[in-house]
Amino acid sequence: MLNNEFELLLNNTLSSNRFKDYAPNGLQVEGKKDIKRVVTGVTACQALIDEAIAFQADAIVVHHGYFWKNEDPRVVGMKYRRLSALIKHDINLYGYHLPLDAHPTMGNNAGLADAIGLTQREGLQAGVALEDAIGIVGVLDAPMTPEDFKILVAQAVGRDVLFEQVGDDKVQRIALCTGGAQGYIEQAVAAGADVFITGEVSEQTVHIAREMGIHFVAAGHHATERFGAQSIAEFLSVECGLEAVFADIDSPA
Incomplete structure (x- = not known):
């Protein structure tokens, strides 16, 4: 599946255009054009990116992505290391915040x-x-x-x-x-x-x-917001025929 088709699929499935959000929903970091292997998770932290690299993923789908309102826009330090790893390994990053909370069957609340x-x-x-x-x-x-x-x-x-x-x-x-x-x-x-x-x-x-x-x-x-990412992995695997897995990077918060 092409990465723009993948974004359109998720946008439509999660009805992302209905939400005024605190971060951009959809493709946040562009990678390779063809998507076959996907890792989903709660937060696009470095540990999740490392899991995706080890899995040889073409895309990551998360609930907590990047580019939040009022955050420091500079690409330095932790943000640089995360973005550098994604770009070096040509991995697409997709983030869905409120849409992945609210979906009536696949959302965090529904789960x-x-x-x-x-x-x-x-x-x-x-x-x-x-x-x-x-x-x-x-x-x-x-x-x-x-x-x-x-x-x-x-x-x-x-x-x-x-x-x-x-x-x-x-x-x-x-x-x-x-x-x-x-x-x-x-x-x-x-x-x-x-x-x-x-x-x-x-x-x-x-x-x-x-x-x-x-x-x-x-x-x-973290514990209450694993459900959406788990459901997306199952949806992509069962309904779309992609190789998709949920990676649970634990957080006590």
């Missing part, structure tokens, strides 16, 4: 919702359709104790989680938004959720949870 078994899903933001929303509200098949729900989330993301429990009542209506979305906790309250799950926590988030009466889970930025 986490699948992992904990949420049904009857709707967008977290009031009046926003599920496919356009940044965040999901859904329900569990049956109510769970907070303690059991904490275990369920930890199993879904494969790590211990921070769980701020605000009572003993069973939970069933769950709101989530992966990554650094702790600021959406009040939207989760407005949506009538018993629990809000995201990746990160700020100091004030705990106080908001306690005072507004909602359980809060910080399950890891």
Whole structure:
């Protein structure tokens, strides 16, 4: 597949033109024209690039790419080393930020919702359709104790989680938004959720949870955002016939 065809495929699949984002979505660094082998990952760090080089990849697809708003535009230091490695090995880099959060079946939010078994899903933001929303509200098949729900989330993301429990009542209506979305906790309250799950926590988030009466889970930025890159690797392999693998470069954050 040609690299421009590959970009068009991903743009269309992820509906990238619907999002006003903090970084460019699509092809960020151009490499060889023909793409057969692909590595996907959460962040385009040096370790992921090294994995792609070892795999002899023609392209990398990530959630966290380059050229974020307000970042230093100079190509020096770490940025130089990353770009130099991509260019030297003729590897295309594609980044999809919000589109890979929001996709209703292959997105990070959808993947986490699948992992904990949420049904009857709707967008977290009031009046926003599920496919356009940044965040999901859904329900569990049956109510769970907070303690059991904490275990369920930890199993879904494969790590211990921070769980701020605000009572003993069973939970069933769950709101989530992966990554650094702790600021959406009040939207989760407005949506009538018993629990809000995201990746990160700020100091004030705990106080908001306690005072507004909602359980809060910080399950890891990286851990909650592996789902999209995993789904893209499967899509490219199964649906497109490319040799695609997900490389999990661990991060405790």
